[in-house]
Amino acid sequence: MPLSIDAIPTLESNYVWALHDGRHALLVDPGASAAPLRWLAENGLALKALLITHHHWDHTDGIDDILAEHPVPVYGPEDRRIPQVDHPLREGDHVDIEAPEAHFEVLSVPGHTSIHLAFFGHRIVLCGDALFSAGCGRMFEGTPEQMLASLDKLAELPADTRVLCAHEYTVANCRFALAVEPGNEDLRERAREATALREKGEITLPSRIGAERRFNPFLRTREPAVIDAVRAHDPDCGSDxxxxxxALRRWKDDF
Known part of the structure; x- marks a missing residue:
């Protein structure tokens, strides 16, 4: 049975992604517990596992309360900052769950944090705070080299891969991206679409990798238009x- 995907809003901008088959569910990055627990109860679903991408509180603070009601395996990074993880994972590992039937390849995508995973399978990527629609995560612990390599890895996924990131940042990301590439028609259309969706109270996700390649400036740092815009903003920046x-990330941090 194919996986259904629901986004459970939590905190100010987070989504806990729920993957289910109508009977069994997985939850991804529960930064709070109340909304996911309510969602499970209202839908009559049995929780079978938690998937965690990185240690930040808004992705992990709901774990203990959820486990108190649903003692399930927790798959996530091999990181002492997430002590609840009892199935530690690294690059190249696989997650195979019987119900709901789910199979994911584990990708290491550091940069936002020093240890950060993404889960790829079923034509979706659960990427936490590594990649956002029209943006990417801040570098709290990693280096530009790490972050760019991680984004390059995600950009190489099949074009129809659905991007299930953890925050509703699309409208704000598009505002910055338009400052970088104001003539990018794909970006202008994405900005119009995202704004219209939010005005109706609807989610702007998932996006798709192929679309992100066309309008996400952080996946386009080798494009002449992006290079020219960044160097105009920061004349000391080279073309590497x-x-x-x-330089693009610093520009966004101060935008």
Whole structure:
């Protein structure tokens, strides 16, 4: 039975992604417990596992309360900052769950944090805070080299891969991206679409990798238009992709 996907809003901008088959469910990055627990109860679903991408509180604070009601395996990074993880994972590992039937390849995507995973399978990527629609996560612990390599890895996924990131940042990300590439028609259309969806109270996700390649500036640091915009903003920036990415991220941090 194919996996159904629901986004459970939590906190100010987070989504806990729920993958289910109508009877059994997985939850991803529960930064709070009340909304996911309510969702499970209202839908009559049995929780079978938690998937965790990284240690930040808004992705992990709901774990203990959820486990108190649903003692299930917790798959996530091999990181002492997430003590609830009892199935530690690294690059190249696989997650195979019987119900709901789910199979994911584990990708290491550091940069936002020093240890960060993404889960790829079923034509979706659960990427936490590594990649957002029209944006990417801040570099709290990693280096520009790490972050660019992680984004390159995600950008190489099949074009129809659905991007299930953990925050509703699309409208704000599009505003910055338009400052970088105001003439990008794909980006302009994404900005119009995202704004219209939010005005109706609807989610802007998932996006798709192929679309992100066309309008996400952080996946386009080798494009002449992005390089020119970054160097116009920061004349000391060279044309090396890592330099361009680092300058672009600093620009976004101060935007």
């Amino acid at each position: 992709p890592v330099e361009v990415f680092a």
